[in-house]
Amino acid sequence: MHMCADPSTLDGFNWWLCYLTTGKQIMFYESFLTVLALLFLTAPVVLLLGFGGAVSRRSHFAPLRWFGAAYTNVVRGVPDIIFFLFVPIAMDQGIEYIRHKIKCSDWDEPVRQGNDFVVCAAAKMPLGTSPQWVHEVYGFSLALIAFAIVFGAFAANTLYGAMQAVPRAQLETAEAFGMSERQVFWRIHVPQMWVFAMPGLTNLWMILIKASPLLFLLGVEDIVYWAKELGGAKTTRFAYPHPDWRVYYFGVLLVFYLFMTWISERVFVRINRKLSHGQATLGGLTDAEVTA
Amino acid sequence: MKKLVLAAAFAALAAGTVNAEAIRMGTEGAYPPYNFINDNGEVDGFEREVGDKLCEIAKLDCTWVTNDWDSIIPNLVSGNYDTIIAGMSITPERDEVIDFTQEYFPPDPSAYVALAGADDSVIHGVVAAQTSTIQANYVANTDATVVEYATLDDTIAAVRSGEADAVLADRGPLNDIVSESNGELVFVGDDVAIGGGVGIGVRESDAELKAKLNAAIDQMKADGSLNALIEKWFDRPGPY
Numbered sequence: 428m429h430m431c432a433d434p435s436t437l438d439g440f441n442w443w444l445c446y447l448t449t450g451k452q453i454m455f456y457e458s459f460l461t462v463l464a465l466l467f468l469t470a471p472v473v474l475l476l477g478f479g480g481a482v483s484r485r486s487h488f489a490p491l492r493w494f495g496a497a498y499t500n501v502v503r504g505v506p507d508i509i510f511f512l513f514v515p516i517a518m519d520q521g522i523e524y525i526r527h528k529i530k531c532s533d534w535d536e537p538v539r540q541g542n543d544f545v546v547c548a549a550a551k552m553p554l555g556t557s558p559q560w561v562h563e564v565y566g567f568s569l570a571l572i573a574f575a576i577v578f579g580a581f582a583a584n585t586l587y588g589a590m591q592a593v594p595r596a597q598l599e600t601a602e603a604f605g606m607s608e609r610q611v612f613w614r615i616h617v618p619q620m621w622v623f624a625m626p627g628l629t630n631l632w633m634i635l636i637k638a639s640p641l642l643f644l645l646g647v648e649d650i651v652y653w654a655k656e657l658g659g660a661k662t663t664r665f666a667y668p669h670p671d672w673r674v675y676y677f678g679v680l681l682v683f684y685l686f687m688t689w690i691s692e693r694v695f696v697r698i699n700r701k702l703s704h705g706q707a708t709l710g711g712l713t714d715a716e717v718t719a
Numbered sequence: 720m721k722k723l724v725l726a727a728a729f730a731a732l733a734a735g736t737v738n739a740e741a742i743r744m745g746t747e748g749a750y751p752p753y754n755f756i757n758d759n760g761e762v763d764g765f766e767r768e769v770g771d772k773l774c775e776i777a778k779l780d781c782t783w784v785t786n787d788w789d790s791i792i793p794n795l796v797s798g799n800y801d802t803i804i805a806g807m808s809i810t811p812e813r814d815e816v817i818d819f820t821q822e823y824f825p826p827d828p829s830a831y832v833a834l835a836g837a838d839d840s841v842i843h844g845v846v847a848a849q850t851s852t853i854q855a856n857y858v859a860n861t862d863a864t865v866v867e868y869a870t871l872d873d874t875i876a877a878v879r880s881g882e883a884d885a886v887l888a889d890r891g892p893l894n895d896i897v898s899e900s901n902g903e904l905v906f907v908g909d910d911v912a913i914g915g916g917v918g919i920g921v922r923e924s925d926a927e928l929k930a931k932l933n934a935a936i937d938q939m940k941a942d943g944s945l946n947a948l949i950e951k952w953f954d955r956p957g958p959y
Contacts, residue, residue, distance in 0.1 A: 434758075450759035516797060523798070540924045542796045542816050551798065556741040559782055646786065646799075656749070656756060659872040662895045664751045666758045671876055 434666045446667045455653035459683065462639045462650055465571060469635065472575035474628075477582025484587050495583065502580035510577055511644050515569040519552065526550040563647070570645040578635055585627030590616065592623040594707070622702045622710065629695045636687050654680055741780045742928070744770050745800035748785035749870045750892055752952040753806035753917075756785070765952035766804045769823055772944060773919075776935040789850050789869060792816055795920060801928060803920030806889065808853050810914055818923045820932045822916025823945060825958050829854050831908045832893050833878060833885040842908045847874040847883035853914040854887040878904070887911075891953050 430437070431445035446452070483495030502510070524538060527550035534547050548554070553561045593616055601615040642649040658673030703710035746754045748762055757763035762783040774781035784800050795803050795817060808826070809819045833841045843863050848855035850867040858865040866883055868874045871892055877883040885907060886893075897904045921929045939945040946957030 450761070451756060454760045520797065536924075543922045543924045544797045545922070545924050546798070554741075555743060555801070556780075559784070562784070643787070646794075655870075659749075659870070660875065660896075662751065662899045664755065664764075664895060668899070671879070673876075 442667075449667065451653075451657060454648070455650070455657055458648060458650045458653050461567070461647065462642070465567070465574065465639060465642065466635060469571055469574045469578065470632065472571070473578040473582050473631070473635075476575055476579025477586050480579060480583025481586035481590060484583065485590060499580045499583045499587070502577060503584065507577060507638070507641065508644065511570075511573055511641055514573045514576065515566075515645050518569055518572065520544055523550050523552050526552060566646050570642055570647050573645065574635070574638070574641075578631055581631055582628065585631065586620070586624050588627070589620040589624035593619045597707070619706065622699070622706055622708060625695070625699050625702065629691075632691060632695075633688065636691070637684065650680055650683070740778070741782070742774065742802065743800035744774075744781050744783050745786050745791060745795060745803050745805070746770075746783065747788045747791065747805040747870075749788070749872060750806050751895060752891065754804070765824075765948060766806065768948050768952075769939070769945065770802075770804050772939060772948075773932060773935040776938050777931040779931070787869070788852075792920070796922060798922075801921065801925065802932070806892075806917055807920055808914030809916060809918045810853055812856075813920070816923075817920045818925070818929055819918035819920055820929055821936055822918050823936050823939070824917035824949065826912060826914060826916050827889045827891050828910035828912050829857070829887055829914075830890040830893055830906050830910045831885045831887050832875075832897055832904050833907045834881075835902055835905050837884065837905070837907055839908045841884040842887075844884035845882075847877045847886040849874055849888065852888075854889075857911065857913045858887055875904075894953075 430441060431448070434442065434445055437445055480495050480498050483491045484499065486492045486495065523544075523546045527534065527538060527546035530549045531547035536545065538544065538546060553565050597615055597619060598611055601611045606614065639649055640651040643652045654676035655673060658671065658676035660671045661668045699710065705711055746762055746766060748754055748756045750764075752765050754762060754764040754766045762785065767783065770781065770783070773779075786794050786800070788805070791803055791805060791807075792813070794800065803817070806824075807813070807819075809822060813819070831842045831846070843861070845866055846858045846861075846863040847866050847868055848858050849871055850869060855865055855867050866877065868877060871888055874883070874886040874888065875896055878886050890910060893906070897906060919932055921932070936945070940959040943959075945959055949955070949957035
């Protein structure tokens, strides 16, 4: 907007209009999308890893069982901050090391030089010449994987418990009908376990929503980073000087997080009703049957 | 034969990149007037202008990226960007981990700032400083109690809220803050000289980049453009 060209001459409504549409503010608004993208892209991967972990823990094949147990227990036991600092850097260096070995086999210097991790320019991930958005997408993807691994371990434990909670009689009946082990698992066991898993999974989702500020640890500029950056006191070096406004910016975040919680809760109630339908649990009974 | 082709390919590649070698400039973006994110969301400040000029002279194709101050050295070392240009004083401790170019800004004295009305004794009380800075190190070795914060802004907020009695930081950035605080903040005690000049941090294995930047800094010192930028951003004559 051309009227925003000289903010020092503005006051009142126009000042606010210009202030709230600066490039920096737009980045703040966009970071909400980053957080939402993280949530909605991570959740399916978490479920997949959790399901895989739970199934492997129940496997008849011992090494797979050990792997499942090791995954759920080790990852759950390691503090998140350590995990989030270590995994993305390790993944990044691992990828670059492999690319380095393939693309620059004639390189004669060591990859580790004192403190430095040096690979040839062609092995850089992303390439040094790539535009900044490629670097950001790459960083975001590493963050997504790290989140998925951590939350997947918790989900694996939840789903494992849910699988154990399905009444044995349900499975025996299926076997008596002549179903194979695979059929029993996919047609009876899995559909019935979800209702037991729901409380644990909803907890995980809520924690995932709140964990998004960990993104900044991984170099992704999330809503908390921008709230701090924009809210901090600004001198006249900036076009829009203002005192410390962090409390208002964090107020906006509070509203956002509470809204996310509220809407999630409503969705979960619906899902739960659907999953319980026709199940031999208290939740699966109709109101008439409960009172009867 | 295969080797020859490969060598030729590399030579061609190298020739192609001589004109514009891609360099990623790492900065903090929270230390005005050295570096900050302006209202368009871009890196701005003294170091932005110096960096762009150096890149132009050295024929480098530079991209600016910001990184948290606390992890700015580890991320340089692991290759996420190629330089640190973030008001970083050259110190022996840092020099063990990374390399520095020659200074592009003279040693900036550090100063204490406290709420108006405070006497000089506050510098022996609780003193706020930014994590991993020469000031944090310095306060830890005085009789004061040091509390560390992630950014300069956080240290000032701590003084305003009474969490800390005073803050110790580079005089340059504090000048702005004190002069615009409507008298709420004042300098206390004497300035202290800690640390050397400010240089660009590069990986120890990156001798070539260091040489290019040094040559470019030489040129900026010689033609007076560096002095002009210091005068523009710090309101004082440059010494070079």
